[in-house]
Amino acid sequence: MARTGVRQGERIRAVLIAGPTASGKSALAIEIARRTGGVVVNADSMQVYADLRILTARPSEAEEAMVPHRLYGHVDGAVNYSAMRYASDVTALLGELRGEGRLPILVGGTGLYFKAVTEGFSAMPPVPEAVRAAFRMRAEGLETVALHAELARVDPAMAERLKPSDRMRIMRALEVFEATGRSLASFQGEREPGPLGEEGLLRLFIHPERETVRRQIDSRFEAMIEAGALDEVSRLKARGLDPLLPIMRAHGVPGLIAHLDGEISLAEAILRGQADTRAYAKRQVTWFRHQMAGWQAVSPSDALGAALAGLEG
Known part of the structure; x- marks a missing residue:
């Protein structure tokens, strides 16, 4: 089997495992780490947060005890963690x-x-917290369409790229302009190299059957509720965090908060969380298909064999 991303005879420097949620990625990573003495490193934007171990499907304490795990639950939910911060941590x-x-x-x-x-x-660019807080206080009472109109006035290049309904990205673009006086678009062309580079990497994309993933997502979400996910969200809600923070938009959180507020039933919140997660899984597959050239797509049943073959050369 081809060693994707690796030249013949080149030493593997890292294994990268991606795939839609609930596809068995974590179990595969643990098994590879067990066999190689390696370390499992998180590459999931929600599993970095300490607040939601259950709802973000972070490895359990028992799983973490099997092999070393890093960059899981090391960020407080009040932090707007980013890909740049992640690259620095890696x-x-x-x-x-x-x-x-x-x-x-x-x-x-x-x-x-x-x-x-x-x-x-x-x-x-980093946005100073004082600038971010002042801007968000000013924007709190404004409709998203009004914020988009403001962006069109000060930064038409970014306004043209963003949907008038995309409040999160509109806010980000306005904050950057407020902090730097420059369009966010001007920074997007300035690229810094990644810490891994692109050589000596074994890159696997776990691609299960769509219906299998849908069933696993639905059953896993129900299992999360039974394991205490609602209590996790209740504690998170009590913190009164900015609703635009990433953790407040984790799959399942908005629906469960709506339930805690008495707006919908728990059954409705579960259905909403399942639907959101299924839609996300579909987007993940589309993203990797179009954005991540050079990855080897494998079924869950073939993934361990592909990984071991790649590591053996």
Whole structure:
């Protein structure tokens, strides 16, 4: 089997495992780490947060005890964590693992994280918290369409790229302009290299049958509720965090908060969470198909064999 992304005889420096949610990625990463003495490294934008172990399907404590896991639950939910921050954390971690002679096994479903550590990322400017807070206070009472109109006035290039209903990205573009006086578009062309580069990588995309993923997503969401996901969301809600923060938009959170507010039943919240997660899984497959050239697509049953064959050369 071809060693995707690796020249003949080249040493594997890292294993990258991607795929839609509920496709068995984490179990595969653990097994590879067990066999190689490697370290499982999170590449999922929601599993970085400490607040939602159950609802984001982070590895259990028992799974984490089987092999070393890194970059899981290391970020507080009040933080607007980004692909740039992730690449920085991975850069530091790779230096540590190289010193120990351990194989990093990056696993997750966030395409931007994989792009950030391989192809690099646009050098987006940090927005000072004081600027962010002042702008969001001013924007709180404004409709999204009004914010888009403001963006069109100060940064027409970005306004043309964004849908008038995309509040999160409109806010980001306005904050960057407020902080720097420059269009966000001007930063997007400035690319910094990723810490992994693109050589010596074994890249696998786990691609199960669509109906199988749909069934697994639905059953897993119900299992999360039974395991205490609603209590997790209740504690998160009590923190009173900015609703635009990534953690507040994690799959299942909006519906469960609506239930806690008495707006919908728990059954309706579960159905909403399942539907949102299924739609996300579909988007993940589409993203990797169009954005991540050079990845080897394998079925869940063939994934371990493909990984071991790639590592053996």
